[in-house]
Amino acid sequence: MSGATSDQITTAIVIPSENPSKSKVNQMSDDNFLSNNSTDRIDTKRVRYPHCIVWTPIPVLTWLFPFIGHMGIARTDGVIRDFAGPYYVSEDNMAFGLPTRYLQLDLNRVSSLGSSNNLRNVWDKAVEQASDEYKKRMHNLCCDNCHSHVAMALNTMGYDRKYSYNMVSLAFWMFFCGKYVNFGGLLRTWIPFLILASIVIVVTVVVKLQT
Incomplete structure (x- = not known):
């Protein structure tokens, strides 16, 4: 033992x-x-785009003018808010279909008077404040639209120390810098425009040949 x-x-x-x-x-x-x-990971299957600006084509309008589309902004949990119509801001159900393009923004560029650990709250609060405001507004395609809603959120949070975002600057920012969610998003964005452009070119050539 x-x-x-x-x-x-x-x-x-x-x-x-x-x-x-x-x-x-x-x-x-x-x-x-x-x-x-x-x-912060983008999940296209669950339609989650944390702290992103998202964009999707508008039938007919985008087919004619590819730089024009419907825009929304997502909270840090990835849920999209978009000004979808008069007095209505959608949540997790983007108007005109799923996003085809996005811009994921850097939370470190959000202006905050408090601790840097609070940047997510600053972003989310700005998105919700803009959404609450646009629930009170009439939708105007030319003057006060989905892009304006996103611009208000960015101006409220002072993104990149700027307070002058507007529908025009956001439209061109997305057009030149936005990423496609996948190859299908690329096709959804450009195929209708290319088909219409091809038809116009063919008709123009045929008419000229007959004259």
Whole structure:
């Protein structure tokens, strides 16, 4: 009995044991890292675009003018808010279909009087304030529209220390800098315009050949 006890004690001394607290700390650190990354990850299947401006074509209008479309802005949880009609701001149900283009903005460029840890709250609050305001407004295609709603949110949060965003600047920003969500988004954006342009070109050529 004493020999067996001695062997057991020796084995316990020889085999090093892993520090459980250190292992737990490392695991928590890894989990936090993965969690932070996934928070900002775009998920097209679930239609989640964290702190993004999103854009989708408007039938007929975008077919004729590809730089014109419907725009929305997403909270940091990825849920899209868009000024979809008179006195109505949609939530998680974007008008005219799923986004085809997006711009994911940098939260570090959000102006905040408080701690940098509060930037997500500043973004979300600005989006909700703009949405609440546009629930009181009549939709005007030329003067006060979905782009204006997004512009108000960006101006409210002072994104990139700018307070002069408007429908024109946002339209061109998205047109020249926006990314396509996938190849299908590219096709949805351009195929109708290219078909119409091809028809116009063919008709023009035929008419000229006949004259």
